[in-house]
């Protein structure tokens with residue numbers, strides 16, 4: 001699956017965002033090792049701090065479906081005029097399940113895509129030895 005197709009899927013997922021407070025829709029498409037794609041959208045709450053980002057929403061959905069191995073994550077922010085990268089909390093959250101060379105792509109309303117990796121977004125990762133013990 002190419003990055004443009006994944007971006008289109010992330011963009012569709014953004015249309016399912018629940019973001020009445022920020023009015024900032026975000027969608028994520030997570031390409032799984034088995035070739036399937038799990039999507040996520042940001043879900044806000046009137047208690048603002050409870051908002052869940054699209055990236056975490058996709059990871060939680062995938063893990064809940066029994067998928068733990070991932071090939072790439074693509075994020076679409078159709079309300080942004082520049083590509084918006086995953087927030088710090090999401091970087092930590094995603095890093096639980098992927099290696100530093102894992103591709104992460106993010107794009108804006110125009111479809112401009114920035115391609116990076118987990119390691120670039122979250123260098124000097126800590127607590128590796130605690131991860132994946134189960």
Ligand code: THU
Nearest residue numbers: 022024026042053054085086087
């Ligand atoms: N948001 C995401 O879903 N992913 C990001 O990478 C950036 C921020 C959401 C959280 C909140 O619902 C809205 O965008 C504004 O910050």
